[in-house]
Amino acid sequence: MTNIATLVFLWDNILKLKENIMKERSFTIATFNANGIRARLHIILPWLDDYNVDCLCIQETKVQDKDFPVEVFEERGLNVVFRGQKSYNGVAVITPHPVETVFFGFPDNDRNREEEARQICVQIADLTIVNSYVPQGRSIDNPAFQRKLQWFSRILNLLDEKFGPSSPLIWCGDMNVAPEPIDVYAPELKENHVCFHRSVREAFKKILKWGMSDCFRLIHPGEPEQYSFFDYRIPRAVERKLGWRIDHILATAPVASNIKDSFIDLEPRKKNKPSDHTFVVAHFQL
């Protein structure tokens, strides 16, 4: 009888454990192109206080590692993973959770500083998050544009070989591509633009086809004039709706199927100085 009682007790505990594991957990992620993180702390810090995201992915921190403002995040109980270069590029992941750095740039690369300052892969609980600052490409006849196209094929190889479409994976950041005509103003004039040329759109869509969903579009299908970037050289670009949706949060099915909300927050632009990008947010119940 004691054996049966023990069995019942154990079974009961297994059920409770399973219940705990299966319990929905909220996860909110955001991406932000800072264009200089030190110049945007007045935007980023209050925004973090307001939203309490589980993970903020930043691109274009434009700061060397020795000058990165680690303390302002750590004194708020946030963990930071970052890598940068002097004046250009630079990525960071900010999270209240324990975080493990998987790699910078691409795994097994030949220590390319620029690539490391453009991509971070981290693990937060069971989630793998890749934060990318995809090269802009300069012009379609520039070698930099070929490197941009290669970035997408290398990402696809990486996701396929290391993870697979059924593993919980988020790829987010400044992708420098407007996937569809509704994702940019005057698309008919942008066919030769490095962020709208058919070759980049196709390279990007190949990754969607492989098994990732554009989280913003899951919540706002077909909604026009939803932009994440406004060129600060164009006067009153926000009010005139002269923007691009080039910052994305993509997720594999196990994550994307649990999406609850997604939006582009452009409010912080109005505080003091403009920032060239906005916060793109996605919320899941995993």
Place this chain on the structure above:
DNA sequence: ATGGTAGTAAAACTA
């Protein structure tokens, strides 16, 4: 005909 500005960091480069 191809601008406009912001950031970094010290003159020009990238976006």
